[in-house]
Amino acid sequence: MPKRVDHAERRTEIAQALVRAAGRLGLHAVGMRDVAAEAGVSLRLVQYYFESKEKLLLFGLRHLAGRFGERVTARVRAAGDSPGPRAVIEALLMAALPVDEESRLFHHLYTSYAVLSVTDETLAAQPFIKDPDAAEITLTGLLQQAADAGLLRPGTDPHAEAVGLLAMSAGLGTSVLVGQRDAESATAVLHYQLDRIFRP
Amino acid sequence: MPKRVDHAERRTEIAQALVRAAGRLGLHAVGMRDVAAEAGVSLRLVQYYFESKEKLLLFGLRHLAGRFGERVTARVRAAGDSPGPRAVIEALLMAALPVDEESRLFHHLYTSYAVLSVTDETLAAQPFIKDPDAAEITLTGLLQQAADAGLLRPGTDPHAEAVGLLAMSAGLGTSVLVGQRDAESATAVLHYQLDRIFRP
DNA sequence: ATGTTCGTGGTACGTTCGTATCACAATGAC
DNA sequence: GTCATTGTGATACGAACGTACCACGAACAT
Numbered sequence: 184m185p186k187r188v189d190h191a192e193r194r195t196e197i198a199q200a201l202v203r204a205a206g207r208l209g210l211h212a213v214g215m216r217d218v219a220a221e222a223g224v225s226l227r228l229v230q231y232y233f234e235s236k237e238k239l240l241l242f243g244l245r246h247l248a249g250r251f252g253e254r255v256t257a258r259v260r261a262a263g264d265s266p267g268p269r270a271v272i273e274a275l276l277m278a279a280l281p282v283d284e285e286s287r288l289f290h291h292l293y294t295s296y297a298v299l300s301v302t303d304e305t306l307a308a309q310p311f312i313k314d315p316d317a318a319e320i321t322l323t324g325l326l327q328q329a330a331d332a333g334l335l336r337p338g339t340d341p342h343a344e345a346v347g348l349l350a351m352s353a354g355l356g357t358s359v360l361v362g363q364r365d366a367e368s369a370t371a372v373l374h375y376q377l378d379r380i381f382r383p
Numbered sequence: 384m385p386k387r388v389d390h391a392e393r394r395t396e397i398a399q400a401l402v403r404a405a406g407r408l409g410l411h412a413v414g415m416r417d418v419a420a421e422a423g424v425s426l427r428l429v430q431y432y433f434e435s436k437e438k439l440l441l442f443g444l445r446h447l448a449g450r451f452g453e454r455v456t457a458r459v460r461a462a463g464d465s466p467g468p469r470a471v472i473e474a475l476l477m478a479a480l481p482v483d484e485e486s487r488l489f490h491h492l493y494t495s496y497a498v499l500s501v502t503d504e505t506l507a508a509q510p511f512i513k514d515p516d517a518a519e520i521t522l523t524g525l526l527q528q529a530a531d532a533g534l535l536r537p538g539t540d541p542h543a544e545a546v547g548l549l550a551m552s553a554g555l556g557t558s559v560l561v562g563q564r565d566a567e568s569a570t571a572v573l574h575y576q577l578d579r580i581f582r583p
Numbered sequence: 584a585t586g587t588t589c590g591t592g593g594t595a596c597g598t599t600c601g602t603a604t605c606a607c608a609a610t611g612a613c
Numbered sequence: 614g615t616c617a618t619t620g621t622g623a624t625a626c627g628a629a630c631g632t633a634c635c636a637c638g639a640a641c642a643t
Contacts, residue, residue, distance in 0.1 A: 209499060210498075346568075346572050350552075353550075360501060368546075371543070388619085415602090425621070588640085592636085593636085608621085612617085613615090
């Protein structure tokens with residue numbers, strides 16, 4: 184049976200199984216055996232490709248962040264041909280909302296990792312936890328461009344708005360995730376905020 | 384040794400021990416034995432006053448929500464003597480930021496509970512998860528008052544602003560919690576947003 | 584052809600967890 | 614003074630967890 188196998192591919196498959204299982208059981212409750220069953224392999228194999236559970240979790244976080252990054256850039260690029268920076272900004276902010284199952288999963292697990300990082304210093308040391316910095320820089324730049332082009336209302340501070348909008352998007356995402364609000368009302372609030380920032 | 388004991392008081396003490404232990408170890412990692420040790424009692428006693436771990440967690444969540452509610456209303460009342468509704472709104476939003484150890488703890492654990500509620504329907508059924516609804520109603524009312532008094536810039540939608548501000552406050556709180564931003568910059572962003580809403 | 588490495592399965596070990604059981608001392612009721 | 618109830622301790626139990634160990638078949642190198 185044992186053909187030569189692509190380790191990277193195998194690890195990715197298992198990481199995806201971890202993500203699925205964690206979405207079902209919660210990240211705190213998922214065990215090596217759950218991941219193995221979800222991936223359709225034996226417990227031993229999960230051990231083989233990831234020496235420890237901690238390594239599996241770390242890889243899973245990286246995988247998740249990577250997938251999400253691709254998703255966001257894909258959305259932004261899809262909106263990139265549109266007229267102005269507003270479409271790009273909208274795409275950036277909307278991509279973070281848990282509107283479909285994939286983004287729900289992402290939000291759920293990313294928040295789980297964030298909570299874990301409060302008490303787990305190994306997790307806290309991972310750069311992905313502070314990946315939002317990149318989003319902040321990007322969004323600030325986009326708003327600055329818009330401001331330079333005279334698209335924003337006077338007196339708008341691009342950086343303060345960028346930080347505020349991202350925090351709002353994250354907060355709205357969480358409230359959608361826990362079922363406190365539906366996705367439509369969250370997008371409506373974001374649209375309202377953009378209307379407020381952009382010149383009428 | 385066994386004097387007659389006030390159950391409610393005892394349960395509160397143990398719940399506080401749970402909160403402290405969970406703050407140190409993370410809610411996912413805290414066990415009955417940890418809570419017992421933190422409270423300085425035997426494992427048996429934790430079992431005695433809470434029949435199961437689930438009941439302990441539920442009570443802990445209620446306790447936490449109660450404490451936080453008191454904190455917010457105390458802050459709001461302290462600002463209530465001030466001139467206008469802006470001070471009250473500011474107090475409401477700022478109270479949610481993890482500026483000191485108590486509010487850090489609250490944010491940490493409340494987020495932990497929220498994450499758990501995604502996969503635990505018993506937790507999701509607790510009304511405290513959607514307690515923010517109350518804050519939303521209150522804040523909408525305050526903004527409406529301010530609008531009626533002519534304090535807000537024209538075209539401001541009280542409800543949309545309330546939802547947005549609360550989400551922003553929560554999002555900023557999380558980013559402060561995970562060390563991505565410091566409390567000062569978070570409050571600065573909130574102040575900027577209020578300046579934007581209120582008439583100059 | 585042979586030996587070494589690689590992929591895989593099965594399974595056992597030690598720990599920890601939540602819970603249950605047994606015992607008993609101190610209290611309040613009568 | 615007797616007795617049932619209440620609060621408390623110590624400890625045991627079964628399950629689940631992460632990890633380690635052992636065995637073996639297939640593939641590649643030489």
